[in-house]
Amino acid sequence: MVSVNKPRLGYEVPAQIGMAEADVETPALVINLDAFERNLRKMRDIAKAHGVALRAHAKAHKSAGVAHQQMKIGGAHGFCCQKVSEAEALVNEGIDDILISNQIVAPAKIDRLMQLAKRATLRVCVDDLRNVKDLSTSAQTHDVTLGCLVEIDVGAGRCGANPGAAAGRIASGIDAAQNLRFDGLQAYHGPAQHFPQAAKREAAFAEMLDKVKATIADIKTRGLDCAIISGAGTGTFEMEAASGIYTELQAGTYCFMDAAYMGVRTQDDQPAVPFENALFVASTIMSAARSGTVICDAGHKSHAVDSGLPLLFDADGARYVACNDEHGMIDDPKGVLDLHDRIRLIPGHCDPTCNLHDYLIGVRNGVVETVWPVTARGKLL
């Protein structure tokens, strides 16, 4: 009954190319292509000025369409992914250089990782000698050589070996293992991206850099070089870029921005994160039955609220104040919004928001120019 190959407009897909933006079915994820491209060029220029490579994080958008633009006009030389299935989906669409910025430990996933390594330049992060053994065994079975970065915990308290000798021992283990190649370090500080105070962010960065340097030094004593030092996100990337230590930047959100990153540098009179809002949830007012409040059709299932509620773009006093699965409650004290009105929401957190949608609708001058599938949507495995 349903054609698998031709998504139906307004059912599987909210828009088609050439359609007016005002006719896009809602809720839908819309990209302002002009702002998106300015973001890509700005990051390209900053990375270039500092002589660091850009390995954009594809977990932010999960879309091959976006990734190809990041390469074509944004200077990206490769991508990060968090999951094997995410990487696989992008390799299927022509992305050929991916770092899995994460540990892959399940046997079936390691097997798929090695199969994928035959089709693309692939690297993975490691923080445990037991994992080194498993990776090496599978790489031998598949007759591939896999590049490995040792992940160190630089303050985030998430994955990663302790810096220094603990990480060095894993580097030696990789170097000694059959069919693995030690390529360098993964050193990413997630929380530091979101510290609102410049001083706190700088202190976290300085501490992180000390840990990276100490680890590089330990590894040097083992006769090994760290060809790659990979890390950074949209909240700190200027510091990694200027460090003289990091060789590549893993920022992801910069291409779209979101409410969390827009609001992060509001303290201490700092300049904001230097990118524009390019991603919106287009939504429609579906109920205006009582004065002062209207209800829109975009709730938890249209945008993630883990980093806060979305902001209304061009709001004129209206505020998105509460959220249910498929409803957004909007305070509208001036009464500017009515039934059928369309609004644009800046999502709180772009990464899990993109993961809720099957398509990204690119618009320019009020017309739909691109309809990009969210290629790796839901690829959790």
Next chain:
Amino acid sequence: MVSVNKPRLGYEVPAQIGMAEADVETPALVINLDAFERNLRKMRDIAKAHGVALRAHAKAHKSAGVAHQQMKIGGAHGFCCQKVSEAEALVNEGIDDILISNQIVAPAKIDRLMQLAKRATLRVCVDDLRNVKDLSTSAQTHDVTLGCLVEIDVGAGRCGANPGAAAGRIASGIDAAQNLRFDGLQAYHGPAQHFPQAAKREAAFAEMLDKVKATIADIKTRGLDCAIISGAGTGTFEMEAASGIYTELQAGTYCFMDAAYMGVRTQDDQPAVPFENALFVASTIMSAARSGTVICDAGHKSHAVDSGLPLLFDADGARYVACNDEHGMIDDPKGVLDLHDRIRLIPGHCDPTCNLHDYLIGVRNGVVETVWPVTARGKLL
């Protein structure tokens, strides 16, 4: 390269029927089928004892497989959906009685609603006379008659006309409109589901019931009957069931439960919500590089945190304390968890969690018995 019709194990689908539960790829959404079926029977028996119908809310699971079990052993006579595309996906899988417990206002969606009304018993909620006009025009075009419930705001401050005469005028408008049929009221109080204090919940319910009765009375003076009074959720359904006013219950979460509903009645020495945890995110420890903390492979993209972090099931002192997109940080003071260990998380909120997954894996006695697609996953339109 990728077969559309045959999902690949461990890539698109985390399990296959007959597999050991311990071999399910993670993260994955797993149903304890015994607990699930006990939940279904319990709700069936409570509804039957009070002589009310069960119109289970499909937004909780979005799965035709679950819905068919709710009919087969759980006594459900029909379902609620929030979106036209959600309803359409379930009708395609044999669900034939659906109330869209929401306003449908966009022209293209109204058109699809009428097309769907030719294939199933369909009703929709209305809170605005402008919407009555649009629905009637489209129903005439499609030569269908659509049942409408007037939604009233009973305290949630979300959608819904004011109770009493304002709602009565809409009922009259529906009755007067060509090809629409006035069927009764939608009266759902979302926030009341989550009031922790019994007294507060009872007060909200009493206030709600007064509003429903006042609206029924107004509608009676217009010569109309409310054949259906629909509402209730997993947090209050015992009161609606016993009210003598409500004719059908819209509970959804009861079949799975989640951490939010498990924790809601902890104050005032009340009995808990009378259902068992039947839904889990199966996850694997992917990093154990430092003592006291381990990292699992399930984060924001595996479970929704809008109602709080997930709980560890059978935790032995370990606690899920923080969340990133694809990582969960687990405090493990006793050191009971290590690399490769499997854990089960009770998601904070089951509805948006199901919406993140493509499959629900049903297990019994440690063996995978069912693999149900999340039929309406991502159906936002």
